[in-house]
Each structure stands twice: as structure tokens, then as C-alpha cells.
Amino acid sequence: MSRNIYFTPGPSELYFTVEDHIKQALKEQFPSQSHRGNSFKKCFQSTVENLRELLNVPSNYHILFTSSATEIWERIIQNCVERQSVHLVNGAFSQRFYQTSVDLGKDAEKIACAEGSCASWKDIDPEHANELIAFTHNETSTGAAQPIEDIYAAREKFPDALIAVDVVSSIPYVNLDLDRVDTIYFSVQKSFGLPAGLGVWLVNDRCMEKANALQQKGLKLGTYHSLPSLVKQAGSYQTPETPNMLGIYLLDKVSRDMLQKGLDQIRKETEYKSTLLYYTIEEHASFKPFVKNSKFRSQTVVVAETEIDSQEVVNQLSSKGLIVGKGYGKFKEQHIRIANFATHSKEQIEMLVDQLNRIG
Amino acid sequence: MSRNIYFTPGPSELYFTVEDHIKQALKEQFPSQSHRGNSFKKCFQSTVENLRELLNVPSNYHILFTSSATEIWERIIQNCVERQSVHLVNGAFSQRFYQTSVDLGKDAEKIACAEGSCASWKDIDPEHANELIAFTHNETSTGAAQPIEDIYAAREKFPDALIAVDVVSSIPYVNLDLDRVDTIYFSVQKSFGLPAGLGVWLVNDRCMEKANALQQKGLKLGTYHSLPSLVKQAGSYQTPETPNMLGIYLLDKVSRDMLQKGLDQIRKETEYKSTLLYYTIEEHASFKPFVKNSKFRSQTVVVAETEIDSQEVVNQLSSKGLIVGKGYGKFKEQHIRIANFATHSKEQIEMLVDQLNRIG
Numbered sequence: 080m081s082r083n084i085y086f087t088p089g090p091s092e093l094y095f096t097v098e099d100h101i102k103q104a105l106k107e108q109f110p111s112q113s114h115r116g117n118s119f120k121k122c123f124q125s126t127v128e129n130l131r132e133l134l135n136v137p138s139n140y141h142i143l144f145t146s147s148a149t150e151i152w153e154r155i156i157q158n159c160v161e162r163q164s165v166h167l168v169n170g171a172f173s174q175r176f177y178q179t180s181v182d183l184g185k186d187a188e189k190i191a192c193a194e195g196s197c198a199s200w201k202d203i204d205p206e207h208a209n210e211l212i213a214f215t216h217n218e219t220s221t222g223a224a225q226p227i228e229d230i231y232a233a234r235e236k237f238p239d240a241l242i243a244v245d246v247v248s249s250i251p252y253v254n255l256d257l258d259r260v261d262t263i264y265f266s267v268q269k270s271f272g273l274p275a276g277l278g279v280w281l282v283n284d285r286c287m288e289k290a291n292a293l294q295q296k297g298l299k300l301g302t303y304h305s306l307p308s309l310v311k312q313a314g315s316y317q318t319p320e321t322p323n324m325l326g327i328y329l330l331d332k333v334s335r336d337m338l339q340k341g342l343d344q345i346r347k348e349t350e351y352k353s354t355l356l357y358y359t360i361e362e363h364a365s366f367k368p369f370v371k372n373s374k375f376r377s378q379t380v381v382v383a384e385t386e387i388d389s390q391e392v393v394n395q396l397s398s399k400g401l402i403v404g405k406g407y408g409k410f411k412e413q414h415i416r417i418a419n420f421a422t423h424s425k426e427q428i429e430m431l432v433d434q435l436n437r438i439g
Numbered sequence: 440m441s442r443n444i445y446f447t448p449g450p451s452e453l454y455f456t457v458e459d460h461i462k463q464a465l466k467e468q469f470p471s472q473s474h475r476g477n478s479f480k481k482c483f484q485s486t487v488e489n490l491r492e493l494l495n496v497p498s499n500y501h502i503l504f505t506s507s508a509t510e511i512w513e514r515i516i517q518n519c520v521e522r523q524s525v526h527l528v529n530g531a532f533s534q535r536f537y538q539t540s541v542d543l544g545k546d547a548e549k550i551a552c553a554e555g556s557c558a559s560w561k562d563i564d565p566e567h568a569n570e571l572i573a574f575t576h577n578e579t580s581t582g583a584a585q586p587i588e589d590i591y592a593a594r595e596k597f598p599d600a601l602i603a604v605d606v607v608s609s610i611p612y613v614n615l616d617l618d619r620v621d622t623i624y625f626s627v628q629k630s631f632g633l634p635a636g637l638g639v640w641l642v643n644d645r646c647m648e649k650a651n652a653l654q655q656k657g658l659k660l661g662t663y664h665s666l667p668s669l670v671k672q673a674g675s676y677q678t679p680e681t682p683n684m685l686g687i688y689l690l691d692k693v694s695r696d697m698l699q700k701g702l703d704q705i706r707k708e709t710e711y712k713s714t715l716l717y718y719t720i721e722e723h724a725s726f727k728p729f730v731k732n733s734k735f736r737s738q739t740v741v742v743a744e745t746e747i748d749s750q751e752v753v754n755q756l757s758s759k760g761l762i763v764g765k766g767y768g769k770f771k772e773q774h775i776r777i778a779n780f781a782t783h784s785k786e787q788i789e790m791l792v793d794q795l796n797r798i799g
Contacts (some may be wrong), residue, residue, distance in 0.1 A: 085471040090681065098465050105458050110634035113446040113764075146506030146636070149680035153662045175521050182662045268681055274470035276506070276683030300512045302542045320509035320627055321450065323636030404473075417769060 083397075083425050087404040088219050088380045089248060094272030095422055100332040101325070109328055111283035114321045118314060123316035128281050128418055129334035133342060134250070136281060143309040144322055145278035147245050148266040150304070153281070155211070155262065158290040158306040159241055161186055161298065164211040165197040169223045171408055174214035176245065191242045194410075195369045195382075197225045201232040208237040210289075219251035219269075222368075222382030222416065223375045227255055234259050250381050251421065266295050267326060270379060270420040271333055277326035281429050282306065317403040337421065345421050352419050352428040353378040359432045365439035369414055371429040381417045382406070387439055389415050399434050443757075444787050446765040448579050448740045448778040449608060454632030455782055460692040461685070461700055469688055474681050478657035483676035489694035492723050494610070497640060503669040504682055507640035508626040510664070512539040514640070518622070518650040518666040519601055520545055520583040521658065524535060524571040525672040527558040529585065530578035537573075537604065554770075555729045555742075557585045566631050568597040570649075577609035579629075580767035581775065582728075582742030583735045587615055594619050601646060607738050611781065612701055612709045621645050627686060630739060631659065631693055642666065657761050690756050697781065705781050712779050712788040713738040719792045725799035729774055740767070741777045747799055749775050 085092040112118050127142045136142065156164065156179055166177035167189045169401060180187035181403045188207040203212065203222065212233050217224045234242050241261040241279040246253050248266045253349055257263065262282045268275035290306040300306060303319035312319050357376065360366040360383040369382040385392055390410050396403055406414025419428065445452040464470065472478050487502045496502065505511050511744045516524065516539055525548045526537035540547035548567040552558040563572065572593050577584045594602050602620040608612050615623065622642045628635035650666040660666060663679035672679050697705060717736065719724040720743040729742040745752055749765045749772050756763055766774025779788065 083468060083471075085468065087471070087473060090684070092470050093465075093468075093473055101461065101465065105453075105461065108443060108445065108453075110442075110628075111447070111450050111452055113447060114449060116637065122592045142750060146510070146683070147680040149663045150506070153664075179662045182659070184659055211609075267680060274683075275474065275681045276686060297543055299542070300537045303509045304513075320507040321626060321635045323506070323634075323686075324450070325634045326636060326683075339641075402471075 081400055083400045083402050085402045086417045086423065086431060087402055088416050089266070090275050091269060091418045091420055092272060092422050093274070094247055094333045094336070096333060096336050097272060097329060100329050104325055104328050110325050114324055115317065119324060119369075120316040122331050124215070126327055126331040126334065127316070129200070129331060129338060130279070133334050133338050135257065137283070139284045140281050141287070141310050143280040143282065144318055144327060145280055145304060146276060146323065148192060148245065148264055148276045149278075151264040151278050151280045152176045153183070154304055154306070155243055156180045157184060157284050157299075157301045158293065159262070161293055161296070162186055162209050163188070163209060164213060165190065165203050165207050165240075166213045167200065167215065167225065167279055168192070169197050169215055169225065170194055170218035170220035172216055172219055172245065172247070173213070176215070177212055188374035194221050195223055196372065197223050197229070197375045200229050200236070202277045203233070203237070203308075205237070208240050210239060211243060212240045213243045213245070215245040216253055216255070217246065217377050217379060219248040219380050221369065221370065222377045222380045223370050224249065224377040226374055227253070230255070231259050241289060248418075249377070251337060252346055252379050257281070257283075267330055271330065272420060272422040273326060273329050273333060276323045276332065279330070283310060315389050348425060349378055349419060349421070352423065352425060353381060355428060355432055356381045356417060356419060359435055363435065363439065366435070369410075379419050381419055383415050383417070384413055387416055388412055392438060396431070396434055399430050401434055403431075441760055443762050445762045446777045446791060447762055448776050449626070449629035451629060451633050451778045451780055452632060452782050453634070454696070456693060456696050457632060457689060460689050464685055464688050465713055472571050474684055475677065479684060480676040482691050486687055486691035486694065487676070489691060489698060490639070493694050495617065497643070498646045499501050500617060500641050500671055501647070503640040503642065503673055504678055504687060505640055505664060506636060506683065507638045508526045508605065508624055508636055509535075509638075511624040511640045512536045513543070513663055514661065514666070515603055516540045516543045516545060517659075517661045518653065519603075519622070519646050520571050521653055521656070522546055523548070523567050523569060524573060525550065525563050525567050525600075526573045527560065527585065528552070528587065529557050529575055529583045530554055530580035532579055532605065532607070533573070533575035542588050552579050552732065556732065557583050557589070557735045560589050560596070563593070563597070565597070569601060571601045572597060572707070573603045573605070575605040575643045575740060576613055576615070576732050577606065577737050579608040579740055581730065582737045582740045583730050584609065584737040587613070590615070591619050601649060608778075609737070611697060612706055612739050614706070617641070617643075627690055629778070631690065632780060632782040633686060633689050633693060637683045637690065639690070640669075694772050708778060708785060709738050709781070711743060712783065712785060715788060715792055716741045716777060716779060719795055721794065723799065726795070729770075739779050741779055743774055743775050743777070745775055748772055752798060755798055756791070756794055761791050762795055763791075
């Protein structure tokens, strides 16, 4: 069986060190050890310390583990919203967070935009913006990235609202000042290059205060994964339930690997690779970037409109062992999506570009 | 590093085929493939088919995946209880399910008993037993197992209530007639011998009807992991979120391995091993079974009272590479807990018994 390279936007190629870390975990019999014992607690602590350093996390933030980013949508609404939330909807994933709030009975406001663009914080109704404003930094379905200046502007304009930022497919590339937002979250099967099944939720003390206030008003915050329960357990480097221990172990190791490589270096390489990808699809006879306005273009998920049916493009690349994603939802046949994550080397992207240039 | 054998009651020793299956999954690059693609859907379908065969699951049951059994407690209450639930509480884990119902604002009734024994269904207040009766078949904290005849008796007495059975640490050994209950659930890090981070939830159509009725009354069932959402996605062999794909892959393979070995054989071996363990602790100068009434004794988690401090026992066994659990909660120092799961061979249990006999 020949080995493929996965440029799909999540799940994606495993970070290149993951296989060795899994083998080491098995050798140490880590999955058999108690999640209440010292080896797991040390692993939890080390993971949190690595993430604090890598992502420059302020001390008033807690780092919590859930099973997915999808779960975090539910937990944010349950724990941080009494009545109203505002969602800047740039595509299918930000739409699902909005829908989560609706499904939980909240008065959710959607600020929409044409797909391939980004909604404007200026359209937010100030009457609605008292509790939570939700941004999706990088919309994996369309390749549109919200400029972080928009996020900071919303903070200035609505200082009382909690600002939540979905960084699922842009972390650790995105350089966000966490002092100017209140909670960010991601899952690990994208740029961290880990097997799926783990969500990472960073929340500051303002979110905790909000959760406590809601609880005092008699609202139900959930049970084992309420913010107070998660934060209490995290205080002793534990989780309320038996968690995806192997996932946390691998996140520990890969965040350490990324620290050793250096985030500046990862960011520089990401920009080199994205420049090459956008140049290639702009110059290509059959492709063009879906996101027209370059200030909205994602550096980590590059989406191309294709005149050739996307399945044909996928098949041609696949025959060379290069796996890219088709379009999302209604764009399935008209788009291809290419992940440009930390694990994708310059050489791999150059190889992909060579093959893209042979198409059409 | 010398290899230990983990007899801890979860996480526990990995099923003996797991390492090879993980290596194969990595070779196939399974974790990089889309959870919306055919390879994952085939894996989901195969897992469900294996579990249906292994556990003799009736056709009116759905098989669903969550992140833990702890999560399933929350989802059962959200989806199947409007006002009242009844909980037979035999120890710390059944207590936590009861507490989950309380935390979600329900009028939960607790039928308690002395630890090391089992609560009686005869103590259930018929006024409370209209919606859900929750049994914990095997209380991992004390080693007490509820006789399945009690469960069937409650069904006869309260035919309108849904019967939920926690089989976390007794599946696949427990031989439960699923036509006489409505939902069972477990996590995979116990007798299935998998890395933690996956819950398996079996629900019949009566549970679905209840969830639909609650929804029509305007209750919130949750969002991505509401029963209707899980069942809808499972209909096309998918999950609402990106799940623990590797966990599902391994469950597929290990349930196939168990089918090939045969559940009758696994059950016979379990009983041989438990007989040996109980005989050993009954005859031992320093140990005796915590569960006095043999009809309440678990076959899969054997708990011994120890006159020697449990840490000392654990240390002595550990020096031989044999890892057993200490007591749970307040029994930490007075008990040891020994898992007797499908992966523990007769030879391993005999080795443990030899060492137990050298203690004291």
C-alpha cells in the first residue's frame, strides 16, 4: 500500500511525529494507566504548560478538554449565554454554532454575508450584543478568514460582551491577542495533526464569572462538562470523565515538537506555502481563488473554484498520492479545498503545486 | 522498561490485539481520512454489525457513539426524562448518574443500600416510576453486581417506565435480554480493552418515542448529541461531529476478535477466573471479599477487603509487574480492586493469584 499525503482540511495528514509518539505511548502502556493517577496528571499539566507557552495564553485563562469543537459550541451557549448571542456567519461551520444557540432556545442573531466573504461586525445590532459575540476566525467550508482587526474592533465597540473565536482550522498559525477576546477553541485533527476525538477550550475568568452568575440565577449549565466542573477538575490536572487520554498525550508531545520548531518558523512557512498555493490557482487556466478579496483569504485552508468537476481534479491528484478535499455542501463539485497545516512541508506543497499545474 | 499487566478496573490492560490494530490503522492512514467518506462509513457499519451480533442486539435498537459513559448519563436524562427518574444506587458511579439527574433539575429518587450490596427494586415508589428506572449492573466502585432478575422484575412491575442499564464494567460478559430493557451503555476502556475516549449507547425505539414526545412538549434535548440527531446521523453510518474515529476503528476490530473467539468462551473463562479470584481472597489470611452476599458478587470486578494497607499490597504486586487498583473513595486504603476482563488470560490471573498468596 503506497502512502498518500492528505491535504484535506480536517481530518488531515497526521503531524509527522505522531506515529512515533503513539508507539511510545503504547510502550509506556499509557492507555492502561489510571486517569486519576500521577502519570496522567503530569501529562495533563505538561500539555497545558506547552499550550500556554505556544499560544501565549494569559494567566487568567483556563485550558480545558472536551471531545470535539462541536461539543464546545453547546457548552459555550449553556455556560455563557442567558438570552442572546450574536454570530458572524461566514459559512457552514459558523452557521452551525448559530444553530446550536437557536436549538438551545436562545435569541440568536445571525450576521450573514455572501459565501467566500466575511460578515461585518458593523452590522451587529447593539441591542443584541450584550452577552456573547461569536466569530469564526477561519471558515473551513469556504476558506474565508475574518481579519483579527474585526475581532478587536468588536471588542472595543461592545466591551461588555464576551468574545468567542473559533480557531479550529487556523490555530496555531493565527496570532490572536487573547487579552482582547474571552474564549477560543479548536479540535486537534486539523493543524495539530492528531487523530480526531479531542476538543480544546480556552476560557478566561470573565467566562467563569458569567457561568457563575447564570448558575446563581438558577440556569442549568449542564453536568460533568459545565464550566465550573471542568475548571474544578482542571485545577488538579484532571477531567470530570475518563477522557481521550491518548489524545491528550499526543497533544502534549506535538505541542512540545511545535515549540521546539518555533511558532515563528511555522508561521513563516505557512505564509510561504499559502503564497505559493494562491499564486498557483490564480495563474491556473482552470482554477481561481473562491475568496475574491485577498484580505479575507485564509492562510491555512485554500479554496479554489474549478472549471473542471472537482471529482476529476481529486482523482487526478489522488492517482499521484495527493489527497485534497472537494467543496463543502453546495460547492461540492465546484471547489477543491487544500489544507496548509503545520505538518505540510514546503516540499509537499511544492509537489502538490507541480501536479495542480499539470491539470486542465 | 519492563511490561506490566494492568488488572485495574478501567482504564485497564488493552485487549491483546489492540497494538496490532493501531499499527494497521496508521498504515492505512485511517486517522487522516474524512469522517464523511466511505472508509469511515464502512468502519461505522462494520462496528455496528459486529456489536449487534456479539451482544445479540434486537432490530429495534440503535447503536450510537458518544465520548464517554459519563456523557451518556447526561444525554439519557436530557432525552428520556421530563420530570422524574429513579436510580438504584449501589455505589459511587450509580450515585453520579443520580446526581446528573438532580443537576438537570429533575425530581430524582434514590434507592440506596449499604455499599457492597445492591439496592432493591421493591423499594421503588410506584409514584416515581413512570419515566425512567436506572440500574447499574456492575458497580465498579464496590464490586457489587445487580442480579439481572432484579432488572427483569422491575420491568414486569413498571412496564411503562424506560429501563436503563449501565453495563460499563460488565459488558460483554453480562448476558442481558435487551428485549426486557430499553437502553444500555458502556465505555470502551474496561472489558473491551481499548484506549479511553469513546462511549457506546444502545437505545430502542421506546427511548426515541420518548425523546420525540419531549421535543413536542417544547423541552430542549440538547444539540448535536440529542437522540434524534445521533439516530439520524447513524442512519447513514455517521456521527454529528468529527468523532473519535480511531476508537471506533479499534472497537470494530476488537468486537470482531471477540466474535471469533466466541462470547460463550469469554464468559466461561470469566467465570473460571472469577471463581479462582474469589476462592483466593476467601482463603487468604489478610483478605476477604467485600461483597458478602455471593449473589451480588461481580464476575468482572473483584473487590477484596484487606487487613494490610492497600498501598502496601499494590506495591508488592507492582514490584512483580502486576498492577491492581486501590479501593474507591472512602475505601481507598481498605480495599483492592481487581479487573477480570476479557483480555485477562487465565495464565495472567493465575500469576496474580500466586502473588496474592505470597502476601501477608
